[in-house]
Amino acid sequence: MRVAERRPLPLRIRTDGIAPIVALLVVLLILVAFVQPDFLAPSSLMSFLGRSAPIILLAAGQYFVIVCGEFDLSVGSLVTAQVVVAARLIDSDPSHTWPVVALLLVGGALVGLVNGLVTTVLRVPSFITTLGMFLILVGAVYLWSDGAPKGGLSEEFRRFGRRAIEDVPLLGRIPYALLVLVVVAAIAVVLTRSDFGRTLVAVGDNPRTAELSGVRVARTKTIAFMLSGLAAAVAAILLGGYSGVSFQAGVGLEFGAITAVVLGGVALGGGRGSVVGAMLGALTLETLFALMNFTGVSGALRSTVQGVIILLAVAVSSLRSSSSR
Amino acid sequence: MADPQPAPLLALRGIGKSFLGVRVLDGVDLDVAPGEVHAVVGENGAGKSTLMKIVSGGYSPDEGTVEFAGQPRVFHGPRDAQRAGVGIIHQEFNLLPERTVAENVYLGHEPVRRGLVDRREMLDRTRRLLASIGETALPADSRVGQLGVAQQQVVEIAKALALDARLLIMDEPTAALADQEVELLYGLVRRLQERGIGLLYVSHRLTEVFDLSSRITVLKDGRRVTTVDTARTNTDELVRHMVGRELSNYYPQRADPADRGPVRLTVRGGGNRKLRGVDLELRAGEVLGVGGLQGSGRSALARALFGVAPFTTGDVELDGEPVRLRSPRAAMRAGIAYVTEDRKGEGIVARQSVLDNALLASRAVFAARSGRAARTARVRELLDAVEVRAAGDDQEIRFLSGGNQQKVVLARWLALTPRILLFDEPTRGIDVGAKSAIHDLVRRLATDGAAVLMISSELPELLGMSDRIVVLRDGRIAGELPAGATEEDVVALAVGAVREAAA
Structure with missing residues (x-):
C-alpha cells in the first residue's frame, strides 16, 4: 500500500486547552501581588499551596467522574464522614494511625464503588445517586456519633495536614500536604495518559461508540467514581489534620471541586478536558478567594462567586463548542 | 401521463x-x-x-x-x-402518552371558556371529529399511552383534522x-x-x-x-x-469463485425482536452484500452478529464451532468487527484525536496483549495504509471529512486483525474519491482472506461490490441473488413484488 502524504506535526506544546486557566491564574497572582505583596513570599506561598491541597485533590478526583459524563456530589459529606470516623477510631491513640489511614482509603473507594454501581447498573443518574449518597453519609455520621464528634486525631495523623518540612533553602518550608499533593497529582497525570484515562474520555465523549468498540462502559465509569472516592479520602486525611474534627469539615467541597473542574476547562457532560486543568482550576479558585480576603470582600460571598463562575464557565464553553460546529 | x-x-x-x-x-x-x-x-x-x-x-x-x-x-x-x-403524519408519532385523546387532538388550541380550558367542549368536539371519520370506537377520554399503534395513528390524523387540514x-x-x-x-x-x-x-x-x-x-x-x-x-x-x-461507476474486481475460502460463519434459524428465521453462510474471501429497504432488518442482522442485539433463537457457528455472540466484546474476541451505519452517533468519538479514535478498540479489548508502543506504532501504520488525510495524529476527528473519519474507524478495526468484517453503509455521506478508496479496501480485505458482509442502500454499490447478495424484507431473508443480478431483481425482492418465486 502507498503511504499517504501526511503533513508533519507543527512543532507545538500540547496544552490540552489549559492556556485560559493558566492565564487567569497569572492575572489573579499579579493582582494579589499588588494588594498583598507578602503573599508571594516563598514560605507563605508554600503554606498556601499546602492549604489548597485538599480542594486540588478533590478537583482531580472530580475530573475523572466529570470527564466520563457523570457527577460526584457526595465528596463533601464523604470528607466529613471520614474525618469524624477517623477521630473516633483513632481516639488519640498514635498506634491506630496507619490502620485508620488504610481504612479511610478503602472506605473512600467503597463509597465510590457504590456510587458507580448504582449509576451504571441501576441506571440512576449520577446527580441523584451521589446526592443520595451525600444525604446518607450526613445522616449516618450524625447517627454514629450521637450528634457530636467523639475521640480525637493522633498527632501522627494530623501531621500530614498541618506540618511542614521547615527551613528549606529558597522555598522556606514544604508542607507535607504539598508533598502528598505532588504524588497524587503525578499519579493522576499518569492515569489520564494511560489506556484507562484515554478510554474514560472517550466514554464521556460518546458512550455508544465506546460500547460498540468493546469498552466496558459501566466498569470504566465505576472506576472513575472509585478514584473520586479515593481522592476524597486523601483530602479528608489532610483536612482533618489541618482544621480538626467537626461536622463542618467537608461542607461545600463538592461544589468547590465541580466549580474548579469546570473553571479548568473540563466540559460538563464529559469528553473534554485535562486533569491538570482541573487542578489548576482549583488553585485559581483558591487564589481568587485569597484575593477576596485581602481586598476585604466578605467571605459570605464565596458561594455566590462559585455560582457565578460555574454559570460563566459553562456558558463560555457551550458558546465556544456551538460556534465551532 | x-x-x-x-x-x-x-x-x-x-x-x-x-x-x-x-x-x-x-x-x-x-x-x-x-x-x-x-x-x-x-x-x-x-x-x-x-x-x-x-x-x-x-x-x-x-x-x-x-x-x-x-x-x-x-x-x-x-x-x-x-x-x-397542511398536516403531516410522521412515522414516529408526536403524541403525549400521559394525556387523553382529546387533550392531544386540541393540544395548543384548546377550546376556552372564561379563560379556562373547556374540557367538556373539548371532549364533545373530539367525539364529533372522530365520528366524522368513522372512528366511534375510540374513546376521547382515554389515555393515549394505553392505545395501540393503529389507534394512536387515528389520534394523529384527528389532530391534523382539528386544525382543518x-x-x-x-x-x-x-x-x-x-x-x-x-x-x-x-x-x-x-x-x-x-x-x-x-x-x-x-x-x-x-x-x-x-x-x-x-x-x-x-x-x-x-x-x-x-x-x-x-x-x-x-x-x-x-x-x-x-x-x-446506468451502472457507470468503477468497482474493484470481484473474487474468483474458486478463490473463495471455507465457510467462516453460519447462522441457522437466527431470530430476535427484529429478525426471523435467518439462515446465512459467510465464506472467507467473499463480499456478501445485504440489500433491503430501511427497517427490513439489515442493520439488525449486523447487530445480532456483533452481539449488540444478539439472536435470541437459532444457532451461530464460527469455523464450524458453535459460538454465542452476546456482547460486542465477545464478538470482537471471536474476530468480528463492525463498522456502523451512524458514523457520528456510533462510529467516532468526535472530540478525541485521530490516534485515540484509532486506538479505541485495541485499548478496550486487547490492552494486555501487546505493549503500548507496539500497539501505537501499528495503528500509526494502519492510518498510513488506509491513507487518512489529517493535519496530524492529534487532530480532533470531528474536523476530518466523512471519508477520512471512516478510514480512521476502519483502522481501529484493522488493528484487531478481524477475520469477519461487518460493514453497515460503509460509504454513506462520503465523497466520491474516498468512496472508491473504501471500496478498494473492502475488496482487498476479502482478497486477503477476510469474510466480509456489506450492507448498502445504494444499489450500484451493492451490485458492484458483492459476490453474492441476500435481500431482507420484514426481518426475513427474502431471497439470494448471484453476482450479476440487476437492480430490478434486488428491488423486486425488497418490496415483495411478484418475482420472488423466481429467486
Missing part, C-alpha cells in the same frame, strides 16, 4: 433543494387534487422525505414554487403550514401497523378522501400504493422520473422507473 385535474389543491413547480452543495431535489413538479390519494415512491435517498418536508414547512425550497389552494405560499415552519391546512401527508403510515390494522387504515383513508382531503402517500410498499392511490409519482436521485395513473401501470414498470440508472 396524468389527466389535467380541476384546480389542484397543491401544486409544486420546479422544486429544487441542496444541502451543503449536494443536490437532493431538482426540478420536481407534483399536483394533488382535492380528494385524491397521490402516492410518492422511490428508493432510499430519492428525495421523498425532503420533498415532504418542503410541503409541510420543515424546509423551504431553494428553487420553485409551492401553490396551495390556488395561492403561492412560502411556509415559515411546520406551524405555519398547519395553519394553512385540507392536505394530509402520510409518511410510511403502515410501517408500524399489523396486517389487520392496515385494512382499517385503508377505510380511514377512503373516508378522508370523501371529505375532499388531498393525501400525499409516501410508501415503500407497492401493494398499498396500488390499492389506495389514483396517481403515482416516482422520484429517483432527487428528480421526478414520471407521474403515472395507477390504473395504467403495474409493479414491474414501477420498479423499472424506480431503479433505471
Whole structure:
C-alpha cells in the first residue's frame, strides 16, 4: 500500500486547552501581588499551596467522574464522614494511625464503588445517586456519633495536614500536604495518559461508540467514581489534620471541586478536558478567594462567586463548542 | 401521463433543494387534487422525505414554487403550514402518552371558556371529529399511552383534522401497523378522501400504493422520473422507473469463485425482536452484500452478529464451532468487527484525536496483549495504509471529512486483525474519491482472506461490490441473488413484488 502524504506535526506544546486557566491564574497572582505583596513570599506561598491541597485533590478526583459524563456530589459529606470516623477510631491513640489511614482509603473507594454501581447498573443518574449518597453519609455520621464528634486525631495523623518540612533553602518550608499533593497529582497525570484515562474520555465523549468498540462502559465509569472516592479520602486525611474534627469539615467541597473542574476547562457532560486543568482550576479558585480576603470582600460571598463562575464557565464553553460546529 | 385535474389543491413547480452543495431535489413538479390519494415512491435517498418536508414547512425550497389552494405560499415552519391546512403524519408519532385523546387532538388550541380550558367542549368536539371519520370506537377520554399503534395513528390524523387540514401527508403510515390494522387504515383513508382531503402517500410498499392511490409519482436521485395513473401501470414498470440508472461507476474486481475460502460463519434459524428465521453462510474471501429497504432488518442482522442485539433463537457457528455472540466484546474476541451505519452517533468519538479514535478498540479489548508502543506504532501504520488525510495524529476527528473519519474507524478495526468484517453503509455521506478508496479496501480485505458482509442502500454499490447478495424484507431473508443480478431483481425482492418465486 502507498503511504499517504501526511503533513508533519507543527512543532507545538500540547496544552490540552489549559492556556485560559493558566492565564487567569497569572492575572489573579499579579493582582494579589499588588494588594498583598507578602503573599508571594516563598514560605507563605508554600503554606498556601499546602492549604489548597485538599480542594486540588478533590478537583482531580472530580475530573475523572466529570470527564466520563457523570457527577460526584457526595465528596463533601464523604470528607466529613471520614474525618469524624477517623477521630473516633483513632481516639488519640498514635498506634491506630496507619490502620485508620488504610481504612479511610478503602472506605473512600467503597463509597465510590457504590456510587458507580448504582449509576451504571441501576441506571440512576449520577446527580441523584451521589446526592443520595451525600444525604446518607450526613445522616449516618450524625447517627454514629450521637450528634457530636467523639475521640480525637493522633498527632501522627494530623501531621500530614498541618506540618511542614521547615527551613528549606529558597522555598522556606514544604508542607507535607504539598508533598502528598505532588504524588497524587503525578499519579493522576499518569492515569489520564494511560489506556484507562484515554478510554474514560472517550466514554464521556460518546458512550455508544465506546460500547460498540468493546469498552466496558459501566466498569470504566465505576472506576472513575472509585478514584473520586479515593481522592476524597486523601483530602479528608489532610483536612482533618489541618482544621480538626467537626461536622463542618467537608461542607461545600463538592461544589468547590465541580466549580474548579469546570473553571479548568473540563466540559460538563464529559469528553473534554485535562486533569491538570482541573487542578489548576482549583488553585485559581483558591487564589481568587485569597484575593477576596485581602481586598476585604466578605467571605459570605464565596458561594455566590462559585455560582457565578460555574454559570460563566459553562456558558463560555457551550458558546465556544456551538460556534465551532 | 396524468389527466389535467380541476384546480389542484397543491401544486409544486420546479422544486429544487441542496444541502451543503449536494443536490437532493431538482426540478420536481407534483399536483394533488382535492380528494385524491397521490402516492410518492422511490428508493432510499430519492428525495421523498425532503420533498415532504418542503410541503409541510420543515424546509423551504431553494428553487420553485409551492401553490396551495390556488395561492403561492412560502411556509415559515411546520406551524405555519398547519395553519394553512397542511398536516403531516410522521412515522414516529408526536403524541403525549400521559394525556387523553382529546387533550392531544386540541393540544395548543384548546377550546376556552372564561379563560379556562373547556374540557367538556373539548371532549364533545373530539367525539364529533372522530365520528366524522368513522372512528366511534375510540374513546376521547382515554389515555393515549394505553392505545395501540393503529389507534394512536387515528389520534394523529384527528389532530391534523382539528386544525382543518385540507392536505394530509402520510409518511410510511403502515410501517408500524399489523396486517389487520392496515385494512382499517385503508377505510380511514377512503373516508378522508370523501371529505375532499388531498393525501400525499409516501410508501415503500407497492401493494398499498396500488390499492389506495389514483396517481403515482416516482422520484429517483432527487428528480421526478414520471407521474403515472395507477390504473395504467403495474409493479414491474414501477420498479423499472424506480431503479433505471446506468451502472457507470468503477468497482474493484470481484473474487474468483474458486478463490473463495471455507465457510467462516453460519447462522441457522437466527431470530430476535427484529429478525426471523435467518439462515446465512459467510465464506472467507467473499463480499456478501445485504440489500433491503430501511427497517427490513439489515442493520439488525449486523447487530445480532456483533452481539449488540444478539439472536435470541437459532444457532451461530464460527469455523464450524458453535459460538454465542452476546456482547460486542465477545464478538470482537471471536474476530468480528463492525463498522456502523451512524458514523457520528456510533462510529467516532468526535472530540478525541485521530490516534485515540484509532486506538479505541485495541485499548478496550486487547490492552494486555501487546505493549503500548507496539500497539501505537501499528495503528500509526494502519492510518498510513488506509491513507487518512489529517493535519496530524492529534487532530480532533470531528474536523476530518466523512471519508477520512471512516478510514480512521476502519483502522481501529484493522488493528484487531478481524477475520469477519461487518460493514453497515460503509460509504454513506462520503465523497466520491474516498468512496472508491473504501471500496478498494473492502475488496482487498476479502482478497486477503477476510469474510466480509456489506450492507448498502445504494444499489450500484451493492451490485458492484458483492459476490453474492441476500435481500431482507420484514426481518426475513427474502431471497439470494448471484453476482450479476440487476437492480430490478434486488428491488423486486425488497418490496415483495411478484418475482420472488423466481429467486
